[in-house]
Amino acid sequence: MIRVHASRTTRTVSMAIALAAVVATSGCQRIRPYLPDNPFISPEVPGRIRRVAVLPFAYRDEHGTVPCSMCPNPVVMAPTSEDDALLVTAFFYEALTRHPRFQVVPPDVVARFMADTMEETTERLEVMESVDAVLVGALLELRPRLGSPQAPSEAGGAAIYVALIDAKTKAPLWNRVFDRTQRPPNAVERGIDVVVGDETAHWLSAQGIAQEAALELVKTMARTVR
Numbered sequence: 001m002i003r004v005h006a007s008r009t010t011r012t013v014s015m016a017i018a019l020a021a022v023v024a025t026s027g028c029q030r031i032r033p034y035l036p037d038n039p040f041i042s043p044e045v046p047g048r049i050r051r052v053a054v055l056p057f058a059y060r061d062e063h064g065t066v067p068c069s070m071c072p073n074p075v076v077m078a079p080t081s082e083d084d085a086l087l088v089t090a091f092f093y094e095a096l097t098r099h100p101r102f103q104v105v106p107p108d109v110v111a112r113f114m115a116d117t118m119e120e121t122t123e124r125l126e127v128m129e130s131v132d133a134v135l136v137g138a139l140l141e142l143r144p145r146l147g148s149p150q151a152p153s154e155a156g157g158a159a160i161y162v163a164l165i166d167a168k169t170k171a172p173l174w175n176r177v178f179d180r181t182q183r184p185p186n187a188v189e190r191g192i193d194v195v196v197g198d199e200t201a202h203w204l205s206a207q208g209i210a211q212e213a214a215l216e217l218v219k220t221m222a223r224t225v226r
Contacts, residue, residue, distance in 0.1 A: 051104075052132065053134050054104070057136075057137045061081050065077065068137065070136045071136055071137070084139060091211045092162065092218065094214070095218040101222055105125065105129055118134075119170065122165070133166055133167050133173060135163070135164055140160060140161055141179075144206050155183070157179075158179075159178065160214075161177050180213070
């Protein structure tokens, strides 16, 4: 059962659009050995995927697991939180709205059609909102930035699984895994920061890296799925 309420989804999307600061989740385990490969490299699909809905991302917390039943690959998730999963969902919604080729169903409309399963929700959206595809995913891990933001003892990182699913046939159209820990800025980047007077701009929180993941993955998806 998907445990997401319209008010919480709308609130979290607003947080993402406003780029509000979020405290990094502590206690995450290293999940890299359990990440799925990227076995599904989609062929180009004829240009019919235009209207997309983003479903709330799966996650695991101290209360249990909210699964991604429509993800075409099994996923293993380290403990995070519902708020973090909703924030990542909002990042992908924001990234899609920035892309000119997609029409994105607003989160309050998605919340209105939420059912007990992702499959039922997708069927409702396909019929009532003429959705071509749904974007589903799972927050696999957030690796908090430790120590001072100016000179952290450990850089932040994030792992996210995302897939685009045909709303009518439920067939997977595209999927990817993003797993990245921020690297120290190189010499050129450090020089630019000195010039503009900001030597700390490159040390992101785990949530900041998740936001970069959304922008990067949506661009990749748009190039691949026609």
